[in-house]
Amino acid sequence: MSISTEPLALSLAIFYSFVAFYYAVFIGRHQRKYGECSAVHMGTKFSLHWWNHLTFRVFRIIIWSVCVLRLFVPSVDNYLGLFTWTAPGVAWVGFAMLSLGFALAIATHHQMLEHWRSGIDSDYRGELVTQGLFAFTRNPAFIGVAIAQIGFFLALPSVFSFICMLVGLTALRIQTYLEENHLNLKFGNEYTLYCQSVPRWL
Numbered sequence: 001m002s003i004s005t006e007p008l009a010l011s012l013a014i015f016y017s018f019v020a021f022y023y024a025v026f027i028g029r030h031q032r033k034y035g036e037c038s039a040v041h042m043g044t045k046f047s048l049h050w051w052n053h054l055t056f057r058v059f060r061i062i063i064w065s066v067c068v069l070r071l072f073v074p075s076v077d078n079y080l081g082l083f084t085w086t087a088p089g090v091a092w093v094g095f096a097m098l099s100l101g102f103a104l105a106i107a108t109h110h111q112m113l114e115h116w117r118s119g120i121d122s123d124y125r126g127e128l129v130t131q132g133l134f135a136f137t138r139n140p141a142f143i144g145v146a147i148a149q150i151g152f153f154l155a156l157p158s159v160f161s162f163i164c165m166l167v168g169l170t171a172l173r174i175q176t177y178l179e180e181n182h183l184n185l186k187f188g189n190e191y192t193l194y195c196q197s198v199p200r201w202l
Contacts, residue, residue, distance in 0.1 A: 006074075008091055012155060013071050015095075016064040019102060026109065027118070034114045041119035049178050053119050056171040059164055063152065066160065081159025094154025101148030108133055108141035120182050128187045130194055138200050142172050176200070 030039045043049030070076050109116050111132045117124065133140035149168040153161040180200075183191045 008095065008155065009067075009070050009074075011095055012067040012152075015098065015102075016067045020060075020064055022106070026106075030116065039117055041117055041121045043120060048174065049120060052171050052174045052178070055167065056175075059167050059171075063164055067156075080156070080161075083157040083159075086154075086157045091155050091157070094151045094156075097151025098148050098155055099151075101144045101146070101151055104133075104144030104147065105141045106144075108144065120179060122182070128183065128190055128194065130198070135198065137202055138195065138198050139176060142176060143201060146172055 027039050042053040066076065066080070111134075112129055115124075115126045115129050137143060146169060149165045149172075153165040155161075180195075187194075
């Protein structure tokens with residue numbers, strides 16, 4: 001079995017493998033450093049939060065699997081519904097957006113330090129983060145993920161990546177709604193004032 005040497009296919013496989021490795025290490029170090037039993041919170045089983053978190057997680061695994069499988073089984077492309085109307089260079093613009101979005105997301109994670117969580121931690125007693133990137137937008141990490149989702153579609157323009165983009169953007173929208181409700185209940189007037197001075201997106 002030969003490995004594809006197509007530059008963009010190789011770049012996508014390496015990129016998503018690195019993302020998977022990064023988060024496995026980041027979450028593990030976060031939990032050891034800050035003494036958390038878990039930094040990942042999916043919410044009550046079968047709740048909207050749980051389903052949303054699970055959907056996003058499953059699609060990340062599917063995207064990684066497809067990108068890696070394409071290296072070893074190029075015929076996988078026959079089942080992705082590839083588009084052929086894109087202009088030359090668009091795919092690499094997409095890859096650049098993918099990288100930029102990921103960089104923005106991890107910059108946000110590191111800025112939050114011990115306050116970072118994946119999902120909503122109802123028992124957390126921390127403070128409202130309003131500095132740094134959060135002084136410009138209430139959802140810098142989600143903006144990064146959204147840019148990356150659009151970038152993936154451009155990097156691998158297909159029915160498959162279009163569906164992934166729609167699912168990803170919908171999941172982000174739902175998660176934003178859930179987290180805003182949580183923060184409003186937790187911080188009350190402090191969060192209301194923050195929302196009045198900082199936009200949800202940009």
